[in-house]
Amino acid sequence: MTMKALLRIKPHHFLDIIRDFGAGVHHKPHPYGHAVHEAARLLRENPRTLLELTSGADEICQPCRFLKHGRCTDTTTTPGRKVRKGSWNRLIDCRIFKRLGLREGDRIPAVDFCRLAEQRLGDLFTLYREADPRKTALREKNLRKGIEQYLKRDAVENR
Ligand code: SF4
Numbered sequence: 001m002t003m004k005a006l007l008r009i010k011p012h013h014f015l016d017i018i019r020d021f022g023a024g025v026h027h028k029p030h031p032y033g034h035a036v037h038e039a040a041r042l043l044r045e046n047p048r049t050l051l052e053l054t055s056g057a058d059e060i061c062q063p064c065r066f067l068k069h070g071r072c073t074d075t076t077t078t079p080g081r082k083v084r085k086g087s088w089n090r091l092i093d094c095r096i097f098k099r100l101g102l103r104e105g106d107r108i109p110a111v112d113f114c115r116l117a118e119q120r121l122g123d124l125f126t127l128y129r130e131a132d133p134r135k136t137a138l139r140e141k142n143l144r145k146g147i148e149q150y151l152k153r154d155a156v157e158n159r
Contacts, residue, residue, distance in 0.1 A: 022146025
């Protein structure tokens with residue numbers, strides 16, 4: 001798929017990519033076939049990429065083998081029991097929207113989303129309250145680092 005300067009993306013997908021940057025992950029194609037690696041490349045190349053926020057299927061989901069008729073058919077055990085991934089994602093994305101004061105369909109440059117996250121995302125242990133706190137601690141550490149690096153890089157490039 002071809003990624004454009006406008007990237008339709010779920011808020012948690014964006015934050016997961018920034019967390020991965022903080023962890024030093026270099027994204028590669030995934031067996032699911034989704035486009036996380038392509039979105040990550042775009043975001044790495046251009047921190048001013050315009051995000052169009054959605055809690056539905058985004059551009060990352062489009063080539064994924066679990067996307068059927070516009071819906072995610074995968075499951076997850078992140079909340080401590082097996083649930084539909086689509087419902088879990090929607091719950092987390094709704095919480096992120098609320099904390100950042102954003103809404104479905106809003107458009108915002110990637111770096112500005114990061115700045116908002118730095119200021120308003122708050123405690124991840126309540127954002128991910130159903131999840132294993134040990135995993136959340138690691139998420140928190142890498143996400144904070146990823147946000148800091150992303151903001152610093154944009155500041156240097158746009159001096
Ligand atoms: S369809 Fe589901 S499993 Fe596939 S990328 Fe989207 S959220 Fe992830």
